[in-house]
Amino acid sequence: MKTKIMMASRKLKIPRKTNFWSVTPTPATHNKEDSIPMLILLRDYLKLGDKEREITRILNNNMVKVDGKIVKDRRFPLGFMDVLSVETLENEYIILYDRKGKLVAMPNSPNNAGLKLFKVVKKSIVGTGKIQLGFRDGKTIVTDRKDINTSDVLLMKIPGLEIVNVLKMGEGDKAFITGGSHIGELATIKNIEVKKSSVKNMVHLNEGFSTIKDYIYVIGTPKYTFKIPETEAVVDDE
Structure with missing residues (x-):
């Protein structure tokens, strides 16, 4: 199913005037607003082809994997922390949020292989x-x-x-912030404030800000840290 590019998720970091058509993500793992359709990722982010048929050829040749499994669907949705590999590319890519809340594809650390x-x-x-x-x-x-x-x-x-x-979430752990005004930032947990009411629990960070627990995605403990690249632009701002 096609979608006009201007109607695509605002979390996509893509130029809005280069292509008229986008593609609607397949209802699957990630929701529409928090995912990048495979076509958009390969064409507009990684520049592996100018035309939809070029991307379709790459997919049909079993050259693309997400989380280690072959994907052929050009509408397949990729979201936060998904790992993409393409046979012709040296680097794997990991999907993250940048500091504007846009979904970006960053070269994954070799330490994270597999x-x-x-x-x-x-x-x-x-x-x-x-x-x-x-x-x-x-x-x-x-x-x-x-x-x-x-x-x-x-x-x-x-x-x-x-x-x-x-x-497990605890004091001193490293976290990636997945929502709110500090989305895309890396921070260290100072303490966790547990609310007794229906109000969401708060997490206070050493960097001087706080956010709700839902936005905390632990990436490291004192014994292990998953290597997260600094988020930056892969394509120009729209």
Whole structure:
């Protein structure tokens, strides 16, 4: 399904006057407003072709992977923390927010090869006491581990989704801010203020600002830190 480029998500960092048509993301992992359709990413971000048919050819030749799995759908949505690899490119790319809240594709650190961070947003009991965990990107796994809770961030191997490490939110942890006026910034947790009412819990950062817990995405603890590149422009501002 096509969409006029002017109607595409405002979180896309793309020129609005170069192409008339965009593409509507497939309803899948990420919602429409928080995702980059594959066509836009390969054509307008990474400049792998000027025409839709050129991008389609790349996809049909099994040259593109997201989180280690081949993707052929030009409407496939990529969102925060997704990892993209293209056979003809030397670097992998990781999807992040820049400091204006735009989705950008940044060269991924070689230290992150074969790994991805997943934030737990849902936890439920299934079957005979197994735990099902749902993540921010829509994926799920079933595990025996009962020590994992919502807001924890799991370091997992991709594409197999094997748990390597559990990053729990705590004082001194490094975090990426995913919303609010400080979106796209890296900060260190000073303390967590737990509210007794329905008001959202607040997290206070060493950098002198505070934000709600929902916007905190832990990327590092005193024992391990996932390498996050500094967010900057990949394409010119629209």
